[in-house]
Amino acid sequence: MLTMVLFASSVNAQNLYRKVYDDATAVVNSANASEDELQLNQFKITCLNYINMMVQKQNLKKDNYFFDAQAVSLTSFVTDFQVNLYKARSISSEKRLEIIKLYQDATLNNPLFKDTDKERTMCYVNDMISSTPFCLDTDWEKAYEITTSKVKDILNKK
Numbered sequence: 001m002l003t004m005v006l007f008a009s010s011v012n013a014q015n016l017y018r019k020v021y022d023d024a025t026a027v028v029n030s031a032n033a034s035e036d037e038l039q040l041n042q043f044k045i046t047c048l049n050y051i052n053m054m055v056q057k058q059n060l061k062k063d064n065y066f067f068d069a070q071a072v073s074l075t076s077f078v079t080d081f082q083v084n085l086y087k088a089r090s091i092s093s094e095k096r097l098e099i100i101k102l103y104q105d106a107t108l109n110n111p112l113f114k115d116t117d118k119e120r121t122m123c124y125v126n127d128m129i130s131s132t133p134f135c136l137d138t139d140w141e142k143a144y145e146i147t148t149s150k151v152k153d154i155l156n157k158k
Helices: 003-026 037-057 064-091 093-108 140-156
Strands: none
Touching: 003 037, 003 064, 037 064, 064 093, 064 140, 093 140
16 A cells, blocks of 8 residues: 555656646647746746756756656746736836846846856846846755745835
8 A cells, every 4th residue: 555655646746747848839739828937838838858968967966856847846836927027017117127126136146057058048047038037057946935935025115
């Protein structure tokens, strides 16, 4: 019985990364997706591919929990960014810029791999029309934790 429970939890853990990837891919391939949905989901796919590539490139031994935690945190980060950006827009353009800076700084200041290829890692930051101006080399768990704790201060500050 214990073996079946451990196996089931292992399968579920493996499914989180894959589910985020597959869901994002489905949106990108959908004819009905809005431009914002396309950009957000393409960013998720790019990030997940980047994480996988860097783990392989650096020959790191990472378990399923690592991949799942990064994928779930990435999704939460992007979703919260969109929600908080919307809230900030209704307050002021100054708040909107503070929210963008908070989220962008969280990605810039929490590298996962310390990748020196800035052209690659900063491609979304340097893209002036991207709705996800974030660094690819990000520890999404840390970035999400930081923004969650600080965003309320920005939105509630007068």
